[in-house]
Amino acid sequence: xxxxxxxxxRDREQLFNAIEKAERRKDSQLARSIDIxxxxxxxxxxxxxxxxxxxDAEYVSRGMIADFAIHAPGRKGDIRNVHVHILLTTxxxxxxxxxxxxxxxxxxxxxxxxxxxxxDHANRILEREGFEERIDHRSLSDQGIDREPTxxxxxxxxxxxQRGDVSDRAQQNRDIKAVNDNLAKAKKELAESEKRLADxxxxxVAERMERIQxxxxxxxALWQKAEQRWGQPSTPERAPEPE
Numbered sequence: 067x068x069x070x071x072x073x074x075x076r077d078r079e080q081l082f083n084a085i086e087k088a089e090r091r092k093d094s095q096l097a098r099s100i101d102i103x104x105x106x107x108x109x110x111x112x113x114x115x116x117x118x119x120x121x122d123a124e125y126v127s128r129g130m131i132a133d134f135a136i137h138a139p140g141r142k143g144d145i146r147n148v149h150v151h152i153l154l155t156t157x158x159x160x161x162x163x164x165x166x167x168x169x170x171x172x173x174x175x176x177x178x179x180x181x182x183x184x185x186d187h188a189n190r191i192l193e194r195e196g197f198e199e200r201i202d203h204r205s206l207s208d209q210g211i212d213r214e215p216t217x218x219x220x221x222x223x224x225x226x227x228q229r230g231d232v233s234d235r236a237q238q239n240r241d242i243k244a245v246n247d248n249l250a251k252a253k254k255e256l257a258e259s260e261k262r263l264a265d266x267x268x269x270x271v272a273e274r275m276e277r278i279q280x281x282x283x284x285x286x287a288l289w290q291k292a293e294q295r296w297g298q299p300s301t302p303e304r305a306p307e308p309e
Contacts, residue, residue, distance in 0.1 A: 067126065067131050067132075068126055068127075068129055068130075068131070068159060070159055071131060071159055072159075072162050072163075074162075075131060075159070078133060081131065081133070081155075082096075082097075084163065084164070085097065085155065085157075085164070088157060088163070088164045095156055095167075095172075096156075097153045097154060097155060097156060098130075098153070098154040098155075098156055098171065098172070099151070099152070099153055099154075100151075100152040100154065100180075101149060101150070101151055101152070102117075102149060102150050102152070102184060103147070103148070103149050104116070104117070104136065104148040104149055104150055105148075105188055105191075105192060105197075105199065105201070106145075106146035106147075106148050107192065107195075107197045107199055108191065108192070108195065108197075110136070112191060112195060113136060113148065113150075114136065115191070116187060116188060116191050117134055117136065117150050117152075119187055120183065120184055120187045120188075121134060121152065123183070123187070124180055124183050124184075125152075125154055128171070129158055129159060129168070130154045130155050130156075130171070131154070131155040131159075132152055132153070132154055133152070133153040133154075134150055134151065134152040134153070135150065135151050136148070136149070136150045137149055137150070137151065140224075154171075156168065156171065156172075181203040182203050184201070184203065185200075185201040185202060185203040188201045189201055212249070212253075213246050213249070213250075214242045214245060214246055215242075216238075216239040216242050216243070217235050217238060217239060218235070219233060219235045219236050219239065220235070223235045223236050224236075
């Protein structure tokens with residue numbers, strides 16, 4: 067919480083009851099929800115440190131109250147799926163309650179800045195703890211990676227798959243993975259073909275140079291014999307050794 071936050075707002079139940087009371091419209095945005103995948107290389111202690119530092123620097127310092135919970139991977143899910151859920155207040159803190167909403171906190175510019183800031187925070191602690199892995203907040207396209215991104219399946223889709231049903235998103239990801247695998251295979255085959263072609267060209271150039279050198283050496287040998295038999299000829303000049 068920011069320094070000027072009233073004590074009662076540090077109680078989760080009182081906080082969210084007050085947030086609901088502050089809104090008049092039925093479709094009002096009560097909070098901003100952010101989910102972030104955490105580096106599975108880090109321990110729980112270091113992930114808590116990472117989340118606290120990020121939340122404090124990027125959200126609390128701007129006047130938001132942040133409520134976060136770190137979740138371990140599900141028993142049947144990917145063991146690397148350590149993640150955090152963050153709820154952020156949308157209104158200024160005024161006196162002992164809430165003031166007006168801060169609309170710019172929902173801006174795309176803010177979102178892009180937070181994505182970059184998260185990568186910076188995570189990469190610093192990964193480097194500090196001796197890991198080579200790094201996070202890149204940019205899209206695959208902006209990174210110059212020719213690969214189609216997958217989509218988040220979510221708990222509902224995962225439950226469907228576990229029951230033996232087909233989730234549309236999970237199937238879409240399988241199709242995308244198949245396309246990416248075929249593209250990677252084609253790129254590898256193309257690279258190998260280009261390497262073989264380059265090797266063949268180098269071999270052809272070497273063989274051609276060897277033939278030229280043989281002809282030049284033979285020509286020089288003939289001129290030497292002619293000089294020995296007839297003396298120094300005025301023409302033609304002696305063939306130079308090829309470089």
